[in-house]
Amino acid sequence: MFDAVVLFREALYGALVIGLACSVIGVYVVLRRIVFVGAALAELSSAGIALALWLEGQSLMLGLATHPIALALILTIGGALFFGAGGGRGRIPPDATVGVTYAVAGAAGILLISKAAVGEAHDIFLAGNILGITRADTLVLLAVAIPVLVIHAVFYKEFLFVSFDRETARTLGYNINIWNLLLYFTLGVVIAFAMQSAGVMLVFNFLVLPAVTGLLVSRSMGGVFLWSVVSALVASLIGFTLSVRFDLPTSPAIIAVSGVAVLVAFLIRLAQRR
Amino acid sequence: MGDLVRFDGATLGYGRRVVLSDLTFAISEGDFLGMVGPNGAGKTTILRAILRTLKPLHGTITHTPNIRFGYVPQRDQVDYNFPLTVVDVVLMGRYDRIGLGRRPGERDRDLACKALQHVGILDLADQSLNLLSGGQKQRTLIARALVGEPNVLVLDEPTSGMDLVSTTQILGLVRQLHERNNLTVLMVSHALNEVANYVERIALVMNGGFRIGPVDEIMTQPVLSAMYGIPVDVDSFNGHRIVVARREGTTDANV
Numbered sequence A: 001m002f003d004a005v006v007l008f009r010e011a012l013y014g015a016l017v018i019g020l021a022c023s024v025i026g027v028y029v030v031l032r033r034i035v036f037v038g039a040a041l042a043e044l045s046s047a048g049i050a051l052a053l054w055l056e057g058q059s060l061m062l063g064l065a066t067h068p069i070a071l072a073l074i075l076t077i078g079g080a081l082f083f084g085a086g087g088g089r090g091r092i093p094p095d096a097t098v099g100v101t102y103a104v105a106g107a108a109g110i111l112l113i114s115k116a117a118v119g120e121a122h123d124i125f126l127a128g129n130i131l132g133i134t135r136a137d138t139l140v141l142l143a144v145a146i147p148v149l150v151i152h153a154v155f156y157k158e159f160l161f162v163s164f165d166r167e168t169a170r171t172l173g174y175n176i177n178i179w180n181l182l183l184y185f186t187l188g189v190v191i192a193f194a195m196q197s198a199g200v201m202l203v204f205n206f207l208v209l210p211a212v213t214g215l216l217v218s219r220s221m222g223g224v225f226l227w228s229v230v231s232a233l234v235a236s237l238i239g240f241t242l243s244v245r246f247d248l249p250t251s252p253a254i255i256a257v258s259g260v261a262v263l264v265a266f267l268i269r270l271a272q273r274r
Numbered sequence B: 001m002g003d004l005v006r007f008d009g010a011t012l013g014y015g016r017r018v019v020l021s022d023l024t025f026a027i028s029e030g031d032f033l034g035m036v037g038p039n040g041a042g043k044t045t046i047l048r049a050i051l052r053t054l055k056p057l058h059g060t061i062t063h064t065p066n067i068r069f070g071y072v073p074q075r076d077q078v079d080y081n082f083p084l085t086v087v088d089v090v091l092m093g094r095y096d097r098i099g100l101g102r103r104p105g106e107r108d109r110d111l112a113c114k115a116l117q118h119v120g121i122l123d124l125a126d127q128s129l130n131l132l133s134g135g136q137k138q139r140t141l142i143a144r145a146l147v148g149e150p151n152v153l154v155l156d157e158p159t160s161g162m163d164l165v166s167t168t169q170i171l172g173l174v175r176q177l178h179e180r181n182n183l184t185v186l187m188v189s190h191a192l193n194e195v196a197n198y199v200e201r202i203a204l205v206m207n208g209g210f211r212i213g214p215v216d217e218i219m220t221q222p223v224l225s226a227m228y229g230i231p232v233d234v235d236s237f238n239g240h241r242i243v244v245a246r247r248e249g250t251t252d253a254n255v
Helices: A002-007 A009-031 A035-057 A069-084 A094-114 A123-127 A135-154 A156-164 A166-171 A176-217 A221-245 A250-273 B043-050 B086-098 B106-118 B134-147 B164-181 B221-228
Strands: B003-014 B017-028 B032-036 B058-063 B069-072 B152-156 B184-189 B201-206 B209-214 B232-237 B240-245
Touching: A009 A035, A009 A135, A009 A156, A009 A176, A009 A221, A009 A250, A035 A069, A035 A094, A035 A176, A069 A094, A069 A176, A135 A156, A135 A176, A156 A166, A156 A176, A156 B086, A166 A176, A166 B069, A166 B086, A176 A221, A176 A250, A221 A250, B003 B043, B017 B043, B017 B058, B017 B184, B017 B209, B032 B043, B043 B152, B043 B184, B043 B201, B069 B134, B086 B106, B086 B134, B106 B134, B134 B152, B134 B164, B152 B164, B164 B184, B201 B221, B209 B221, B221 B232
Parallel strands: B032 B184, B032 B201, B069 B152, B152 B184
Antiparallel strands: B003 B017, B003 B058, B201 B209, B232 B240
């Protein structure tokens, strides 16, 4: 079993980097109640990849298909900035706008990939292809994750303040729009790159479940971040190993372990209350 | 006493929608002002203009240089799902002084503890925010406003949803802060009976109208009846002013 894990070690490293980056940002995603923004951005990213592949089939934009990240980034960051700016505040409630984006982007991705000349299996978008991660992919993921994590470490108190009590932050001179956009921008960048390998389901998992585990276990922000990261990394490691050992699809195996972590955290919380 | 904030013919609103027009008044150093009116009358709009987060559509609003607000938001504006302790929240009042990307230091923590002591909940410093009672949460938010060393304390509906005991304690604390520390206080509320017995001046915001003056001048039957648009009676009980809407079929007790 160990040999098999070593064989796929580059994929494991990639999963760990994605888990690390998503589980940090996921704390804000869960606390700010924007989990479906994360899902909608993941769908936008998959629509971007599908669009690149479809365009290649039409011989319209050769080259983009080999770098589908370009279109995925444009759509995801565009969506992130749109939601960060309030998601078209007006008659339509923001969560409905998120829902429209999720449904339309998800459907568009599937439609485009079904007609793409280099069409891959549709479920790649849902389940991802985590075992296909190469060393180069991991290095790219690291190059994205490190600056994002540094931004979140340096501006922790600013992100915390505008997320916790935006009106008071505004009275103290914080430009709420700028900080929101920066937070959503980092979210969009991480999702766009993670989606290339991990797929909608696993990215959504890393954005939500580890943070929920952290919130159930810890009563401080530092503790929540720590437990979120630890549970994401441990779930990746165990899920990956189990998928190799029992010949299971990797992403669902990691998600299943994340789910068990949430359940254990919930039981711990229950025990603490008694 | 100099003016800290001055409105000169200011019209306030959002986009093309005018909420209140031609406002002219000032908040002076040492003032203890209550702004009262029903929900939707425009209190929050005036508050935002005072706090410089809303620019006037017309007219001018002048703030004295170096003015610093200590803002206490409505309790439900804060998200209690965040796993923060009381002292974590109080420290936020110093975030702008600490500077971008820097962490609170020992001095900031000392000041946070002093602010908590000031409002009487130092023993709760390490308590989780979401385990506090309504009154304790309000004291935490007041401590956060004080730790920034403001010259104007602004409270938005500080007693909303509180029981009689907590309401009395919070209003007593605010009055104490005004009297002992000579802090300028602006308190926004929809409850005239609560505010009128603590503040020195009242600004009434209702039905598109605005009137400001000393409590004795505002708390009269003609002024309040005109502002509310219904007949009201103003009475006094044990030194407390009470305003009640007159029931149909009854007449003016003073006639």
